[in-house]
Amino acid sequence: MTQERVNLDSSVGYVLKQAAAALRNAMDAALRPLELSVPQYACLELLGQRQGLSAAELARGAFVTRQSMHTVLQGLQDRGLLTRPSTAPQGRALPTQLTDRGAHLLAQASHAVADVERRMLAALPTGHPDRLRQDLAACANALTPAEH
Numbered sequence: 540m541t542q543e544r545v546n547l548d549s550s551v552g553y554v555l556k557q558a559a560a561a562l563r564n565a566m567d568a569a570l571r572p573l574e575l576s577v578p579q580y581a582c583l584e585l586l587g588q589r590q591g592l593s594a595a596e597l598a599r600g601a602f603v604t605r606q607s608m609h610t611v612l613q614g615l616q617d618r619g620l621l622t623r624p625s626t627a628p629q630g631r632a633l634p635t636q637l638t639d640r641g642a643h644l645l646a647q648a649s650h651a652v653a654d655v656e657r658r659m660l661a662a663l664p665t666g667h668p669d670r671l672r673q674d675l676a677a678c679a680n681a682l683t684p685a686e687h
Contacts, residue, residue: 555675562659569651575646576613578603580652583637583645586621591634620644 547553566577575583580599583684585592592600598608615621619640624634637645660668 545633558659562655565658566652569655570648573648573651575636575644575648576611579615580648582608582611582615582618583641583648584652586635587636587642587645587649590636593634597635615641 540616545553556569563577566580570577570580578601582597582605585600594612595605598605600668601608603604603611612621616623618640619638622636622638650666660671663671
């Protein structure tokens with residue numbers, strides 16, 4: 540049986556991973572002056588758009604484990620950027636809310652990350668960023684198991 544090998548020079552997956560790593564490095568650099576990591580920023584951004592998310596929902600949205608998200612949440616809470624009740628109002632999930640200080644820092648972080656994305660997409664011809672977004676979403680959907 541012959542083993543099929545991936546040609547890295549023509550592999551879409553490899554180039555996609557390179558782009559993801561470059562984006563992550565650029566975001567890390569942009570967020571460092573704000574003393575935020577990419578997972579912390581993702582958590583704040585998610586809460587800025589949907590207050591009251593649970594740790595599990597935040598972990599899924601930020602692409603980290605629940606355990607990692609608990610560490611992220613604790614660090615953000617210690618900095619006064621978000622609040623969580625000590626007991627769940629119903630069930631077990633603790634809804635998380637941005638504080639005013641968290642919302643202010645999020646505005647700065649969102650601006651920094653938007654600048655990174657603009658720099659990245661400036662390399663593409665006009666109209667191609669929308670096409671890239673659609674194509675990447677189609678790729679993700681093709682590999683995502685259908686829910687029953």
